[in-house]
Amino acid sequence: MSIKSVAVIGAGHVGVPHAVMIAKKVPTVRVTIVDDDARKIAAWKSSLLPFYEPGLQEAVEEVRGTNLFFSTDMKEAVGSADIIFVSVSTPIKQGGSGAGYAPDLQHWERIARLIASATSAPKTIVERSTVPVHTADLMARVLEANSGGQQWTVLSNPEFAREGTAVVDQASPEKVMIGAPPTETGATAAAHLAQLYSAWVPESKIIVSGLWSAELSKMTANAFLAQRISSINAISALCEKTGADIQEVAFAIGFDSRIGSKCLEASVGFGGACYETHLRNLVYVSRHYRLKEVATYWESVLRMNTYQKRRFATQIVGSMFNTVSGKKLAVFGFSYKKNTSDIRDTPAIDICRALLAEKAQLAMYDPRVAEQAIQVALTSADGQEQHIDVDSDPYIAASGAHAIVLLTEWDQFHNSRLDYQRIYATMQQPAFIFDGRNLLDHEALRQIGFQVFGIGKPRPPQKKDEEALAREQMEQVALEARVRAGAAKPAEASSPKPPADSPVGLASPLRDPLSETIGMPPSPSPLPPFEKMETFGAMA
Numbered sequence: 391m392s393i394k395s396v397a398v399i400g401a402g403h404v405g406v407p408h409a410v411m412i413a414k415k416v417p418t419v420r421v422t423i424v425d426d427d428a429r430k431i432a433a434w435k436s437s438l439l440p441f442y443e444p445g446l447q448e449a450v451e452e453v454r455g456t457n458l459f460f461s462t463d464m465k466e467a468v469g470s471a472d473i474i475f476v477s478v479s480t481p482i483k484q485g486g487s488g489a490g491y492a493p494d495l496q497h498w499e500r501i502a503r504l505i506a507s508a509t510s511a512p513k514t515i516v517e518r519s520t521v522p523v524h525t526a527d528l529m530a531r532v533l534e535a536n537s538g539g540q541q542w543t544v545l546s547n548p549e550f551a552r553e554g555t556a557v558v559d560q561a562s563p564e565k566v567m568i569g570a571p572p573t574e575t576g577a578t579a580a581a582h583l584a585q586l587y588s589a590w591v592p593e594s595k596i597i598v599s600g601l602w603s604a605e606l607s608k609m610t611a612n613a614f615l616a617q618r619i620s621s622i623n624a625i626s627a628l629c630e631k632t633g634a635d636i637q638e639v640a641f642a643i644g645f646d647s648r649i650g651s652k653c654l655e656a657s658v659g660f661g662g663a664c665y666e667t668h669l670r671n672l673v674y675v676s677r678h679y680r681l682k683e684v685a686t687y688w689e690s691v692l693r694m695n696t697y698q699k700r701r702f703a704t705q706i707v708g709s710m711f712n713t714v715s716g717k718k719l720a721v722f723g724f725s726y727k728k729n730t731s732d733i734r735d736t737p738a739i740d741i742c743r744a745l746l747a748e749k750a751q752l753a754m755y756d757p758r759v760a761e762q763a764i765q766v767a768l769t770s771a772d773g774q775e776q777h778i779d780v781d782s783d784p785y786i787a788a789s790g791a792h793a794i795v796l797l798t799e800w801d802q803f804h805n806s807r808l809d810y811q812r813i814y815a816t817m818q819q820p821a822f823i824f825d826g827r828n829l830l831d832h833e834a835l836r837q838i839g840f841q842v843f844g845i846g847k848p849r850p851p852q853k854k855d856e857e858a859l860a861r862e863q864m865e866q867v868a869l870e871a872r873v874r875a876g877a878a879k880p881a882e883a884s885s886p887k888p889p890a891d892s893p894v895g896l897a898s899p900l901r902d903p904l905s906e907t908i909g910m911p912p913s914p915s916p917l918p919p920f921e922k923m924e925t926f927g928a929m930a
Contacts, residue, residue, distance in 0.1 A: 399474065408518060441730070471513065477549075514583070524602065545579055546605045553727070553730045612668040639846075659699045725759050
């Protein structure tokens with residue numbers, strides 16, 4: 391069979407880059423992206439795309455209107471397609487059995503019913519979004535039940551492209567995986583899909599496997615990547631206590647060919663729509679099959695991620711004399727990583743909420759995230775107004791601030807791109823920088839006058855002026871004289887000194903500002919009416 395027409399259901403982060411690349415690489419195929427969100431489809435037809443992805447604007451404009459089309463007409467798109475890619479969301483259940491871990495498959499069931507009603511003949515359905523094992527079976531059963539018992543073929547073709555480099559990844563993928571059922575029709579459908587990809591993907595990179603292996607592979611890949619991030623973050627905490635440098639440790643172990651250097655950058659934690667969602671799904675599936683130890687193992691990766699965010703926020707409060715109440719903090723970056731406008735499960739949300747709970751006044755800047763998205767993400771459940779300003783310039787955000795909190799590794803925040811000498815001159819003193827991505831040149835910033843804290847970085851000893859040193863020496867001499875005279879106890883028997891990393895002058899241990907804000911299920915935020923729409927590609 392020669393594929394002439396393709397339908398892609400879901401105009402989100404998974405569906406669109408993939409569809410655009412098919413249109414670019416196979417100009418003889420008509421590609422239609424369909425979604426029931428009319429505003430989103432209108433945006434894809436305009437010059438202002440719904441989300442930012444490097445290179446996507448140019449790629450869309452190259453093929454849009456030629457062999458790439460956007461539509462809200464499901465019946466027409468599905469009815470004329472030879473093959474149907476499904477790229478819809480699989481969020482976590484927020485209530486009922488398995489809440490917080492179990493996948494919510496309502497979108498997949500709904501799409502299966504819509505497909506069955508839109509065409510009279512069975513077609514090949516391809517899962518693109520990451521789904522739990524046996525989702526293909528669910529799709530096939532719903533399709534069969536709603537088409538008079540006709541047999542449908544459902545393949546798994548998981549998306550391995552990364553946000554921020556999706557266009558490049560689609561153009562030159564490391565692999566393309568196709569999972570097929572062990573039937574003759576399944577093998578034939580997989581061969582046709584492989585033929586479509588062969589227009590630009592070498593045959594050696596196209597992997598054909600069993601259906602369940604393909605569904606589990608993407609979830610496992612995300613779990614392994616999240617595990618590496620949590621592992622290096624765990625070592626970063628140890629580095630801060632011992633004086634080791636996490637970047638030097640990561641560089642050293644990265645030379646080991648068994649380990650490699652990818653995903654060894656210590657940070658405030660992982661985010662995005664994939665890692666946490668798929669880890670929770672994996673925990674749920676493991677519990678379902680009574681694999682308690684397996685579930686506990688993967689849940690520990692989630693706990694470490696929560697710990698890292700909590701630890702970073704605690705460090706900010708503790709380093710600023712155990713209070714940020716009423717202090718302006720400039721937050722640089724809100725997306726979960728650079729080169730994307732995606733804020734789903736970004737660590738910035740938990741950290742900012744913790745700082746707001748401490749009554750900090752936040753001035754936000756992100757080069758790609760819209761002001762409305764930030765305001766909605768940080769609005770409290772009861773609609774209470776928060777101390778948040780969203781600025782269009784990092785210099786404005788930092789002006790008058792007590793500290794800069796860097797949460798996203800955007801290149802433009804680097805020392806070579808921003809004038810930190812100018813920023814320092816406009817800030818309150820002492821001026822702090824908390825580098826949650828180890829992006830900046832810390833020594834250069836300290837030379838300017840900043841007090842700098844990174845992730846897993848050794849803290850330089852505090853410099854004391856000559857007068858303070860002389861005073862300490864005199865006090866020590868006087869104490870020794872009193873000891874010899876029997877008027878005082880030796881220093882060893884006196885009251886213990888506070889730990890070296892405790893804030894000076896604190897009468898009680900540093901409390902944890904995230905004890906009630908991070909690690910708990912997020913409270914729902916009030917959304918504008920159009921944000922409440924349930925759409926195919928809203929989360930995909």
